[in-house]
Amino acid sequence: MSEAPRSRRSTPWPPVDTESPAPHPDAPRPGTKLAVHYDQCFGCGDVEGGLHMRSTMGEHALVHSQFAVTEAHQGAPGLAHGGLLACAFDEALGSAVGNLLRRPAVTGKLETDFLRPVPVGSTLFITAKVDGVAGRKLYASAEGRLGAEDGSVAVRARALFVEVGFEHFTTHGDPDALTKFRQTPDQINP
Numbered sequence: 001m002s003e004a005p006r007s008r009r010s011t012p013w014p015p016v017d018t019e020s021p022a023p024h025p026d027a028p029r030p031g032t033k034l035a036v037h038y039d040q041c042f043g044c045g046d047v048e049g050g051l052h053m054r055s056t057m058g059e060h061a062l063v064h065s066q067f068a069v070t071e072a073h074q075g076a077p078g079l080a081h082g083g084l085l086a087c088a089f090d091e092a093l094g095s096a097v098g099n100l101l102r103r104p105a106v107t108g109k110l111e112t113d114f115l116r117p118v119p120v121g122s123t124l125f126i127t128a129k130v131d132g133v134a135g136r137k138l139y140a141s142a143e144g145r146l147g148a149e150d151g152s153v154a155v156r157a158r159a160l161f162v163e164v165g166f167e168h169f170t171t172h173g174d175p176d177a178l179t180k181f182r183q184t185p186d187q188i189n190p
C-alpha cells in the first residue's frame with residue numbers, strides 16, 4: 001500500500017514496538033471469500049440499510065473488502081457519510097484481524113483520513129492488513145480506492161484492536177452471543 005502524503009502523516013505506526021503478525025495456521029487461503037461473521041452485523045450482515053460488505057482473502061495476508069455506497073449511506077446529497085465510511089473500515093480492519101489472526105478482538109481506537117469525497121453509486125475497494133502485534137494489542141491499517149482496486153485512494157484508516165475473551169460478548173452484550181455467532185449461516189462458502 002502507498003504511503004500517506006507527508007502532511008497527512010501523524011504518529012508513527014504502529015505506535016509501539018510490535019511483533020510481526022504471523023497468520024494463524026487456519027487462516028483462510030488466498031482467494032477465499034470470507035464468511036459473514038454475524039448475520040445481524042451492520043457491516044457485513046443481512047441488515048436493511050446496512051453496508052452489506054463482502055471480503056476476500058488476498059495474497060500477502062491482505063484482506064480485500066468492497067463497500068457499495070447507496071442512497072441509504074448519504075451524509076451530504078449524493079455523498080457517503082463519513083461515519084459510515086469509518087464503519088466500513090472498522091468492518092474491513094476487523095475482518096483482517098479476525099480472519100488472519102483468529103483472535104477475538106474489539107476495536108479500541110479507529111483513526112480515519114478522508115482524502116476524497118465518495119459518491120453514492122460508487123464502490124470503495126478496501127485493502128486491509130495487520131501491521132503488528134504487541135500482546136493483546138493488534139494494529140491494523142487499510143486504504144480504500146474509488147471504483148477499482150487501482151482507483152484513487154479516497155480513505156485511509158488505522159486501528160488498534162484489543163484481544164478479549166469470549167465472555168466480553170456474553171457479559172457486555174447478549175448472554176446468547178456465542179450461540180448467535182454460531183447460528184449465523186455461512187452464506188458465502190456453504
Ligand SMILES: CCCCCCCCCCCCCC(=O)SCCNC(=O)CCNC(=O)[C@H](O)C(C)(C)COP(=O)(O)OP(=O)(O)OC[C@H]1O[C@@H](n2cnc3c(N)ncnc32)[C@H](O)[C@@H]1OP(=O)(O)O
Pocket residue numbers: 037043090091092093094095098099102103105106107108109136137160162164
Ligand atoms: C475467525 C472468524 C473471523 C471473525 C471476523 C470478525 C470480523 C469482525 C468485524 C467487526 C468489526 C467491528 C468491531 C467492533 O465494532 S468492536 C465494537 C466497538 N468497540 C468496543 O465496543 C470496545 C469497547 N472497549 C472495551 O471494551 C475496552 O476498552 C477494551 C476491551 C478495548 C480494553 O479494555 P481492557 O480492560 O480489556 O484492556 P485495557 O484497558 O487494559 O487495554 C489493553 C491495552 O490496550 C490499550 N488501549 C486500549 N484502548 C486504547 C486506545 N483507545 N488507545 C490506545 N491504547 C488503548 C491499553 O492502554 C492497554 O495497553 P497496555 O497498557 O497493556 O500497553
